[in-house]
Amino acid sequence: MTTMKGAARDARVEIVDLFGGSGGWDLAAQRLGLPVIGIEADHAACETRRAAGLDTVEGDVRAYRPADFPTATDLIGSPPCQPYSIGGKGAGRRALDAVLHFAGQLSARRDIRAGLATLDDERTSLVLEPLRWTLEALDDGRPYRTVMLEQVQSVLPVWEAMAAILRAEGYTVVTGRRNAEEYGVPQTRVHAVLVARRRDEAALPAPTHSRYSRITSQDGNRDLLPWVSMAEALGWGMTRRPGLTVAVGTGAGGPDPSCVGGSGSRVALYRERDAGRWITDTRPVGADAVPSYRGGRKDMIRVSVADAAALQTFPPGHPFRGTRTKQYEQVGNAMPPVLAEAVIRRAMAAELSARTGA
Template sequence: MIVDLFAGPGGLDVGATQLGLKVTGIERDTAACETRRAAGLATVEGDVRDYGPADFPGATGLAGSPPCQPFSVGGKGRGRAALDTVLRLAGWLAERRSITRETAGFDDERTGLVLEPLRWALEAVDAGRPFRTVVLEQVSTVLPVWEAFAGILRGEGYSVATGRLSAEEYGVPQTRVRAFLVASLDREVRLPEPTHQRYRKGDQQGQGALGLLPWVSMADAIGWGMTDRPALTVAVGTAAGGPDPSCVGGSGARATLYGERDAGRWVDCARIVAAEDLPAYRGGRRDTIRLSVQDAALLQSFPADHPWRGSRTKQFEQIGNAVPCLLARHVFAAAFGIPVAAPNASSAAA
């Protein structure tokens, strides 16, 4: 069984369960917990800081996707500004020193949460029941933290791989880039090899490296939108009440969307989605391009019937913050040595 810290609505967990792995997620957001339970995902509602490996004695795997807001390029950047402190505290954990007082001093309490997976991993080692496999995900700017964790975990006997993965290279219809860490005590690990071509501006679908599938466009995935490229990163939300398929805070990304539409590389959604979700261009004024809940979830490669719970705003928040399920599936397959094309495979590691 895998224990998933900061489990959200199940992005990592859906990918893992598609491979036959068993996962229990810890999540403190009530709406996300309701979504998880409705989807049949094992859930503990609470704060990961209140738990530890001793509370999950049967767990042989650890996963985690700590809150990304402090480190996101679209946020205030408090986590990025505190990066040196985070790296120093990771060293303290490796020395088995307490970091409780120091993490309480961060301007944004979520900054210190990125250290929780390392605390869990080292506590399990010290208890004589180390997690056999570890999978961590965060925004791209957190890669230096994962690299610091990698050095510490190697000192504990793990094989570790870290790096940035671009979602469209694994069949996800958006160009989200995330930093991953994969570690194992049982095998030499590597990050998964791409299965799809990388999107590059000006490239056509089907052009590129031999042996790779074409990247998936936004229109391919949801039936409307950009026909000539994947969606950009799905933002958590807008003042209008829904996400747009652009990176958080990226005016340039929105310009890309409008440019694609104005150039004719766009499928009209007027007959597909509700009026309030239409991409609008009224009276010469460009309004925000918005997605329905179902559209946003499909761009994150969630199953079409994933049962979202909470208010509309909370549903969008869950989707925007989640790990794309298909990307997670590829990463777990690489970590556990499971063929990615076998969604019902069983595993002794489960």
């Protein structure tokens, strides 16, 4: 286990991932040769990270500050999405005005801890942690050269408020929505992304794959790669569209593989299957295989942890730890590594080019 003090002394650390989770951002950074360490409060997710060889600090991000990681030059953050998700209770959406107010207070360097304690869901305030870290690093005289943030699309107003604050502090900033399937992720999920740069122009990655549409074919845009279907990614499932968003929640038939909205999205899966736009899961039942039905009901569609991870573009065999429910949570909460790599590669193009000499 990597300790906080050990991490702070580690001269290899370049990126701090404030909400490390099961490692979506960190796997991407590693693939690009960028040393990264993740802070994560959930024990099961930390066990997953350690099993995957990812540097980890187990603890609450609010208990740390930039000075604890003095060699870090860049910052990543995907705060918990549940308060803001359409499929959740909506505490974040109801508190959006308050969150934006607190962002303004942070920009004025005021202590907002007492105010944050009044929010209904304590996770709601975590969306402000990347701003706190960025401003503290600035005030410490060691500003982050790159800040990369991601969340569900309902958080975009928060990112836009942060963008205005960071521009006033000398950053160039871009924000926007990015569709996962446009980067080769075999699912339709919209991500709100912010990229800030200290030394040059910030930019978001251009799509590499076509955007999914029910009324156009998979290769509708000849200038881009075709989007990846669920069946192509898993060997079973929908053949004429990507998978629906991997959700965190569970239901009577097992974890819901569909997009937020629950039963309505399951109907979409059944509709595709009943229309024949489907490949049946014929894998044998065993320790590493989950049938697409449960309790003898062969009409029940179910996605295993490994299937959900594949739809999120985790590498095969990523060692998820904890209960099955915890494993599904880790998958559903993650930034898809393929999308994360596209964001990092574009945002940090200058540094990556310098490393390779290109």
